[in-house]
Amino acid sequence: MHEIVFISGKGGTGKTSITASFAYLLADKCVVADCDVDAANMHLLLDPVKLSEEDFYSGVVPGIDYNRCNNCGACADVCRFNAINEQDGKYAINIIDCEGCGYCARVCPSGAIIMEENNVGKYFVSNTRLKNTMVHAHLKIGAENSGKLVAKVKKEAVHAAKNNGKEFVLVDGSPGIGCPVISSLSGADFVVIVTEPTVSGFHDLKRVYELVKKFGLKAGCIINKSDLNLNITNEISCYLDEEKIVHLSDIKYDQSFSKAIIEGKTIAEYNPGIAEQLSENWTEIISHLN
Amino acid sequence: MKVAIASGKGGTGKTTISTNLSAYLAEKRSVVLADLDVEEPNAKLFLDIELAKSEIKYKMIPEWNENCSLCGLCQEVCNFNAVIKLNTQIMVLPELCHSCYACSELCPENSLKMIPQKIGIMNIYKSDGLDFIESKMDIGQEQAVPLITKTKDYIKNNFDNKVLAIFDSPPGTSCPVIEVIKDCDLILLVTEPTPFGLHDLKLAIETAKQLHKPCAVIINRAEQGNLLINKFCAAENIDIIAEIPNDRQIATLYSGGQLLYNELPEVKKQLQNIEDYIDLFNYGGSYA
């Protein structure tokens, strides 16, 4: 079983469309893990039917038991986030401002503040219309993606792959360079970076590759919208050579990307030329696996 | 007046709108633009503007001194694994610290004093009419919120409330976005007419509603005959105030870090629509 992780650093490069296209090409040979939980869009292309769902918890949040509270205000005094305020003669917690540090619960003299596991959303195991198994999550507003959630989604995906004898896990990775993307990369057999030839795209490619390099992972790169700015595409190509990143392919600027999304299809289903290109990329990716 | 430019997902054109709108309005009035996407600030790439000054920004973290019995209470009270008790010392991991002060204030021996630690840098740029403020988080830092708060404080303390402040917000619907929009007067949501765009727009509207913030929509990469976003907004009674066309020339100008409105009259017209809406909103009028 091999784990292939797709990342981009910057949003809007076409990472999800391309990951979903590989899911189309591999069909029942793969499990898809959507770890881009803040902007989880994969389900719009793969149309999953849920088989099971489970609540997901991350961090802790305080709650006040007013039967015990003696209204002393010690909690509000120690809170550095202004999350506890007096309203109508009672102290109340504003969860949006709360960081979950638990200081209030520690200083409450009457034990009226109880820290509870914070329910931040749900995760699902599903079957997609393309015959993949898929693990995905839905976060509540204001809840943050975390290394923990990504680890959970990936763990379920690996579990599903092993139980059902699937060869590959395709991970749609988190954006940025923080804890969630580190968790996405952890345990990867190959990393595909999807970028675009824009000043911000190239900038973010370099930042995210620093992480990939630190973990000693093998990586390849797809330059999407490659003809948008040939100078930057050239610069990126040179960078890939220098860093020994496999230059998988250049995909030309193509309106069919958004047309495919509008029809709820992957770009590979919609555009046979791109399907063939990605299919060759897959052969190349496999040749780099152990 | 404070206006946030936000979106549910990355890559919809927030920075394109923020930079073009700010530069265009600055030709006529005082504007301050803040790039609050502190993890990946990109707005500067599109602005030709001079650096006036830089300020280092800090958060408070505990510092251990050896006058300590190693009782371990600090490790026990830290919910973020930022304080670790070892055999001969207490180790503080600054990136994980949320500055809650619990370890410091609960320590029976006063062995953990709170001290400032650098988390990033705030750059202040100036040109005629436009002040541009960009905060950049240091690599390795994990929390964007403290730096966003400090940047907002700077604007509050240095600009009159009459100056139009435009906040280029980070993507998503999590803590950093909420920190940006929670004291804005108006939120402009940038989206694109695809199912991805619509899905993320719904989440962004949900976020704005939870914070009781008024919002309006800007469609980027709009296409004739594609009414996906328009239909949704009509049903939800949300104003669409501008539509930037899906044009390859725009994508090309953007890729090279150029502003759009001087080259493309249609973009200028749409920016004017946004200004009209902001002004109407500010004077308490409604948008017909």
Place this chain on the structure above:
Amino acid sequence: MKIIFTSKGKDWDSKIDPRFGRTEFILTYDTEKDLLENYDNSSVAEEAHGAGPRTAKIIYDLTPDVLITGNGPGNNAISVLNELKMEIYTGAENLSIKEALEAYKKGTLNKFNN
């Protein structure tokens, strides 16, 4: 000498867990006693933040001479591990614990420098 592995299971045939912070098990091999012991690290998976330093602290308390893992620890975990004079080797993912020990003896693992 004490050698520690991040592991997906409890015995010699288990695979190395490539993850450091959220490794499922921590295995300790005492070369003098020829004894392999396991520590169930699954509770750390419940940490929203700081799984790396949390696991590092557990390993610190076990006072190993050598740590063998997959992707390698992050910077926060390294700060803790550096307080012990321990050698860290990475790149053992895809190997079983037995194979990782052999690879260590042959000197084919990557030494982690930070």
